[in-house]
Amino acid sequence: QSALTQPASVSGSPGQSITISCTGSSTNIGAYNYVSWYQQHPGKAPKLLIYDVSLRPSGVSNRFSGSKSGNTASLHISGLQAEDEADYYCSSYTIGTTPSVFGPGTKVTVL
Amino acid sequence: EVQLVESGGGLVQPGRSLRLSCAASGFTFDDYAMHWVRQIPGKGLEWVSGISWNGGITAYADTVKGRFTISRDNAKNSLSLQMDSLRADDMALYFCAKDVQQELEEYAFDIWGQGTMVTVSS
Numbered sequence: 001q002s003a004l005t006q007p008a009s010v011s012g013s014p015g016q017s018i019t020i021s022c023t024g025s026s027t028n029i030g031a032y033n034y035v036s037w038y039q040q041h042p043g044k045a046p047k048l049l050i051y052d053v054s055l056r057p058s059g060v061s062n063r064f065s066g067s068k069s070g071n072t073a074s075l076h077i078s079g080l081q082a083e084d085e086a087d088y089y090c091s092s093y094t095i096g097t098t099p100s101v102f103g104p105g106t107k108v109t110v111l
Numbered sequence: 112e113v114q115l116v117e118s119g120g121g122l123v124q125p126g127r128s129l130r131l132s133c134a135a136s137g138f139t140f141d142d143y144a145m146h147w148v149r150q151i152p153g154k155g156l157e158w159v160s161g162i163s164w165n166g167g168i169t170a171y172a173d174t175v176k177g178r179f180t181i182s183r184d185n186a187k188n189s190l191s192l193q194m195d196s197l198r199a200d201d202m203a204l205y206f207c208a209k210d211v212q213q214e215l216e217e218y219a220f221d222i223w224g225q226g227t228m229v230t231v232s233s
Contacts, residue, residue, distance in 0.1 A: 002155070034216070034217050034218060036218070038156070038220075045206060045225055045226065046156065046206075046223055048211075048219060048221045051211055051217065052217060052219065057221055089155065091156075091158070091219075091220075093216070093217065093218050097173050097176070098158070098171075098173045098174075099170050100158040100161070100172075101158065102156040102157065102158060104155050105156070
């Protein structure tokens with residue numbers, strides 16, 4: 001059981017915007033601005049989309065953005081495209097004996 | 112080209128050992144912390160272990176602490192994971208991943224290998 005909670009699935013039509021939430025606690029998301037988001041297509045390695053809550057690595061589309069409020073972080077995807085259909089994982093630095101945890105993942109379906 | 116290539120996976124009996132390796136290329140290896148992340152096929156990601164740029168600081172998930180040892184050889188641009196006392200629940204695809212910075216602080220992984228599969232079975 002992960003310390004972070006994500007919806008199992010989110011869907012949207014092409015061109016729409018969706019938001020994936022990642023809820024933690026004061027010992028992880030609420031404690032630091034060290035939240036990351038990853039996209040993983042089937043059979044592929046994860047890809048970093050967002051780190052430090054809202055920073056986007058070079059080469060990542062600006063359709064992806066991140067935010068945080070309290071113990072909940074969010075990934076926003078605008079202008080949904082067919083290629084965005086994938087699994088999305090949040091991750092956070094955590095106070096405690098295991099310093100990094102992932103959320104259970106959210107499957108995004110483009111209708 | 113920035114690349115991480117894992118090796119060393121395979122079939123191992125419960126209680127035995129296995130050593131994974133990760134060869135890095137295309138970036139200044141000793142400028143970054145490195146990590147191992149695993150994934151049971153069809154399931155989610157689990158961070159396993161991390162090591163700072165110079166090997167001075169290491170960290171482990173509670174699930175592997177005391178059984179796994181992470182190390183790096185900056186002269187050879189290589190990362191390793193020594194896995195002892197393997198259990199059935201260690202069976203997974205193991206990814207090598209590069210951190211965005213030198214120290215174990217942000218735990219953000221911007222470059223990933225393709226993974227090496229570890230199967231634990233008698």
